[in-house]
Amino acid sequence: MTAHNHATVLENHSAAPFYVAVGDEVEVFRAAARRGLPVLLKGPTGCGKTRFVEAMAHELGRDLITVAGHEDMTSADLVGRFLLKGGDTVWVDGPLTRAVRTGAICYLDEIVEARQDTTVVIHPLADHRRELPVDRLGTTLSAAPGFQLVISYNPGYQSVLKNIKESTRQRFIAIELDFPPPEVETEIVAHEAGIDAETARLLVTVGNAIRNIDGAPLGEASSTRMLILTGGLIAEGLGVRRAVQAGIVETLSDDRDVVRALGELVDALLPRP
Known part of the structure; x- marks a missing residue:
């Protein structure tokens, strides 16, 4: 894991994260996971979106790679880049590429904070192709079984200038979360x-x-x-x-x-x- 991609990896070996379902969000997520469909989580900051994804990853027996969206995020932060190591130039997978290769769940938190040209990289993964073009390697990766893409954002907080493009939104199953009763x-x-x-x-x-x-x-x-x-x-x-x-x-x-x-x-x- 490198510092530039702001990713955390949760391996599915620890105790089940504590999550109390409020509605039918668990059932909807399970159905989407069985089909490998990408999921969009909508809800206010701190309402439990991340914990929900952690709980679902544990239940499904999949590792979870979480990436925090930010305004300086580039497609290379997600896909990977060449780095100098010991005088050699080596390719280092980004968190999205690692998830695609290993069949993990990749959770892009507050995705609209990233530049819109960055989020376009997820489009081929979020439709029937389930592919990730890695232009710098001149190859295209097919998602391994179990891979699932999950993104989240806070529609009440994000500005008009920062919203999910319709071409991105329509590729996802949406689950709305709120503060529990x-x-x-x-x-x-x-x-x-x-x-x-x-x-x-x-x-x-x-x-x-x-x-x-x-x-x-x-x-x-x-x-x-x-x-x-x-x-x-x-x-x-x-x-x-x-x-x-x-x-x-x-x-x-x-x-x-x-x-x-x-x-x-x-x-x-x-x-x-």
């Missing part, structure tokens, strides 16, 4: 953070209250991931109010007026010391 989110936060259900329920109440603020100048909502991180602080002995301030309030905004308003909302929801 309170009882499910409470179970998730309690399990992942290692805290009791009552404390987890309190954090979920805070999270939902912030999500439901009308016209709040927040770039992102209080995500399930954020609630889990806050719960981790509480599990380490930090007081609930201080943990919420550090894990949620201060994280959501740098605007002092917004931080103050969020703090007042939290004070109204949390029990008095």
Whole structure:
């Protein structure tokens, strides 16, 4: 693995990732996987898209290669490039090429952050061809059995200038994910953070209250991931109010007026010391 491609590889040897299904997303993914169909996950940041893919990869017995999309990503970051090693020029596969060769699931997270000319490289893999042209090697690779392409993005956050092209979108099966209902989110936060259900329920109440603020100048909502991180602080002995301030309030905004308003909302929801 090289630093330039920002890829992580999850081999299917560890314990099953904890995931609680909210709807029929598991059934839809299983059906797509049986056909080798590519999947598009839509949903807000921190709602569990990555964990869902990890859980499905484990269930299907496939390795998972995850690539974080960013504005400087090039097609070479996905496919591979020639590098100098010990005075020799050698070819190094990119994460997408490794997944194609080995039959892994390749998860391109927040794909619209990459340049649109970069995402075109996935088109032959996302239709009936299931092929990856590697122009620099003068060859075309056929996807190994088990290979599946999964991409994700946050339609509520991405700007008009950063959206998935229709020619890309129409190659995918779409699954929309959102923040879980309170009882499910409470179970998730309690399990992942290692805290009791009552404390987890309190954090979920805070999270939902912030999500439901009308016209709040927040770039992102209080995500399930954020609630889990806050719960981790509480599990380490930090007081609930201080943990919420550090894990949620201060994280959501740098605007002092917004931080103050969020703090007042939290004070109204949390029990008095």
